[in-house]
Amino acid sequence: MNDESKQMIESYKADGDVSKENKEWGQAKIAYEKASEEFKRIESEDDYELITADDKVLKQSIERDLVEVNTQLAHAHLDWGTGAMKNKDYERAVDEFEEAMNLAAEDDVKLIDEVKCLLDKAKLKNRDHELHQELSPFVERGDDFRRAGNHAEAILEYQEALKTISGLPPEHRFVIYIRECLRECRRYLIKPYLGRVHRAVQMGHFTYANNTLKRALLLLDEKDIVYRAFFTQIRDSIVAKLPKSDSDDAEEIEAPETWATAINDYEKALDLYSSFTQNDPLSPAYSSANIYEDKFLTSRRNLANLYKARGDKYRDQAQIEKAIRSYREALKLYPRSDRLFHETFREMKKLRVQIVNPGAAAK
Known part of the structure; x- marks a missing residue:
């Protein structure tokens, strides 16, 4: 190395x-790194001059100083991170x-373990904080709807909130809160059904009573074990009193996934349609139309189509x-203006004629 x-x-x-x-660890680190970089530059040159024993001693001294400074800086960042945790600034x-x-030095196991433990906690807190910010709009709207008694709309908001935290474990406090709110809203929605039953x-x-109870079951939370056990007990007592043909029909409706989906969609759309509140008439955005009307009519028609298809099947089976x-x-x-309403009515009329006059079908 030259002079x-x-x-x-x-x-x-x-x-x-x-x-x-002067304990200016950042400035010290910069200076030592410049010295270290200069050593590396000399060593990387094709025709670099041989480094003497004194030069090697100098290099080792700089490396030790750099490790010491890095350790001090690691402790400083540890303290700053701890302070940020106390201030709930989890990202920092x-x-x-x-x-x-x-x-931290590779052999400083104690420091590394301490920092790693705090880092894991900070990441969890930061994740929860970010999720909370993402969830808040849905949950706040859901809470407002729930307090106002609009449980169907509250359910939609809570379900959207659940989608954003689908990766969280069931025991997480966010999941527990939202599921409890959903359970409460669904229980409110099924109370009128229980009265009708x-x-x-x-x-x-x-x-x-059996058909109404089945519709109520579709609204119930899947994990609401208490209410499901209660409903099952009621349904068993009702099914025992049903005529055999009705019992067979009841089982048929429950079995296909298509029926369950159609009935569930119809019930949700009906609740939304019924709970719709118009805007302030003096508002510029005022509209007298029910914004859920299209969804309600579509779900009702889908369910009607299933009943008609089942009727056609029974008709073909005599x-x-x-x-x-x-x-x-x-x-x-079906609405009376619907073509399928009149088609279904004609088919039913033909079947009634067959009951009164069995020979009419052959004419």
């Missing part, structure tokens, strides 16, 4: 020593702890009474 290069390196080291003495805490990890049972209308019952359900759902 000029050595003087430059010694100058950098001297600056670093002064900064280290993550940055500080990561920098401390980068600066009770009245139907008292009047001996077990088929109606199960006339079952076909008429299915057609009757379809007619309740």
Whole structure:
């Protein structure tokens, strides 16, 4: 190493020593790194001059100084990260702890373990903080709807909130809160169904009670074990009193996924349509139209199509009474202006004629 290069390196080291003495760890690190970079530059040259034993001693001294300074800086970032955690500035805490990890010496196991533990906590806190910010609009709207008694709209908001935290474990406090709110809203929605079921049972209308109870079950939270057990007990007592043909129909409706989806969509759309509140008439955005009307009509028509298709199947199998019952359900759902309403009505009329006059079908 020539004298000029050595003087430059010694100058950098001297600056670093002064900064280290004054506990200016950042400035000391910069100076020592400049000295180290100069050593690397000399070593990388194709025709670099041989480094003497004294030069090697100088290099080792700079490396030790750099390790010492990095350790001090690691502790400083550790302290800054801890302060950021206390101030709930989790994003900064993550940055500080990561920098401390980068600066810690590989053999400083105690420091590395301490920083790693705090870094993991900071990352979890930061993730929760970011999720909370993302969730808040949905949850706040859901809470407002729930307090106002608009439980169907609250359910939609809570379901959107759940989608954003689909990766969280079930025991996470965010998941627990949202699921509890959903359970509460769904229980409110099924209360009118329970009243109708009770009245139907008292009047001996077990088929109606059974169908109403099934619709209520579709609204119930899948994990609401208490209410599901209660509903199952009620349904068992009702099914035991059903005529055999009605019991068979009940099982058929429950089995296909298509039926469950169609009924569920219809019930949700009906609740939204019924709970819609118009805007302030004096507002510029005022509209007298129900914004859920299209969704409601579509879901109702889909369910009507299923009843009609089932009626057609029974008709083809010569199960006339079952076909008429299915057609009757379809007619309740089709608008009178719908072409399928009149088509279904004609089919049902033909079947009724066959019951009164069995020979009419052959004419």
